[in-house]
Amino acid sequence: MNKKLACAAIIIALECDTVKVKRKRKTWVNDWLKKRRTVSQETLSKELVLSSPGDYKNVLRMDNETFSELLGLVTPYIAKRNTNMREAIPPSQRLSSTLQFLATGQTFEDLKFTTCISAQCLGKIIQETCSAIIEVLKDNIKMPQSEEEWMNESESYEKLCNFPRCLGAIDGKHIKIAKPRGSFSNYYNYKRSFSLVLMALVNSNYEFMMVDVGTNGRVSDGDVFANTQFSEQLKGKALHIPEPRALPDSNVVVPYVFVGDNPFPLMDNIMKPYAHTNLSKEEEIFNFRLSRASRIVENAFSILVSRFQIIQNTIKLCPEKASVVVLACCYLHNYLCQKNCTLYLEGIKDENAMAVVEERQLFSLEPINVQYTSSSAKEVRNKYTHYFNNVGAVPCQ
Incomplete structure (x- = not known):
């Protein structure tokens, strides 16, 4: 009888080891970052162009006309393609985030709350955009x-x-x-x-x-x-x-x-x-x-x-x-x-x-x-x- 119980216990233990423990899946991106299109600084900038051009200039250190011209110059260097996993951050937001970083001196951690872009991603975007600015304005x-x-x-x-x-x-x-x-x-x-x-x-x-x-x-x-x-x-x-x-x-x-x-x-x-x-x-x-x-x-x-x-x-x-x-x-x-x-x-x-x-x-x-x-x-x-x-x-x- 004891041998039968021991065998049964061994079988149950082996079956338990083969059961995969389901782990809680980590989120790809925080939910509030997904709302970038509606709550980021870029949305406010669009409103400032129409209602308060002076404040727009204070944010980006240039008027909308100059920003659009600069955007046209750097876009070929900073534009990214969308993937099946996620939508790429548009060039306009990459440039505006970089200009805001240069103008205010905020840290990446502080800037992520106004741009709705993660600090890690901001670090990469700002370096790429600064390099593009140097290239297109080299003359x-x-x-x-x-x-x-x-x-x-x-x-x-x-x-x-x-x-x-x-x-x-x-x-x-x-x-x-x-x-x-x-x-x-x-x-x-x-x-x-x-x-x-x-x-x-x-x-x-x-x-x-x-x-x-x-x-x-x-x-x-x-x-x-x-x-x-x-x-x-x-x-x-x-x-x-x-x-x-x-x-x-x-x-x-x-x-x-x-x-x-x-x-x-x-x-x-x-x-x-x-x-x-x-x-x-x-x-x-x-x-x-x-x-x-x-x-x-x-x-x-x-x-x-x-x-x-x-x-x-x-x-x-x-x-x-x-x-x-x-x-x-x-x-x-x-x-x-x-x-x-x-x-x-x-x-x-x-x-x-x-x-x-x-x-x-x-x-x-x-x-x-x-x-x-x-x-x-x-x-x-x-x-x-x-x-x-x-x-x-x-x-x-």
């Missing part, structure tokens, strides 16, 4: 290609800043990022935070003529400039800069120059201020005039930050992805300046184009101590100093 950031174009830039700069033979202003800023994995102190800067360096050359219209982003924040600021393509081309005389000319109402001949601040070396074609110690009156006037001309690049950075607040936050992406995001902001800045400058700079740019725009949470490159400066570069600066204190003087100095 919107470029330096003059001929002497005539450089001379036109110089004339515009002189009218704006009273600094003759100036071709543009150059400066750099540290963009804060989260500590990269395994980076140790590679991106650790002199302000005790982690950053990438954004270097830019700006014309008189607050447009970037050159941008370089991605150098880690630990690299000395003098080396950041030295390693840029712009520096190599300048030293190699490959920029097609015009030959030296006499200053207005003078027979003093000087080369065409770029203006910068203390982090840059004094060169024949780059002017920087005198050291701020024991200055003569003439040197103070030169520094003032140089500061007015350099203000353009400071304003350009401030405009960029005020329009794309992702840059003033700590970007919580790896350095490669953060560089793509920052570059996309720079290309959009130029695109919007050229497309509708009045609308884009509304509330920032005054009639004299010399409004002081507060710099927001971007810190400058660290001043460098140059061991050697050529006598020719010092002579160029002295010529400008003499000119600004005599025939080239202006009432405001």
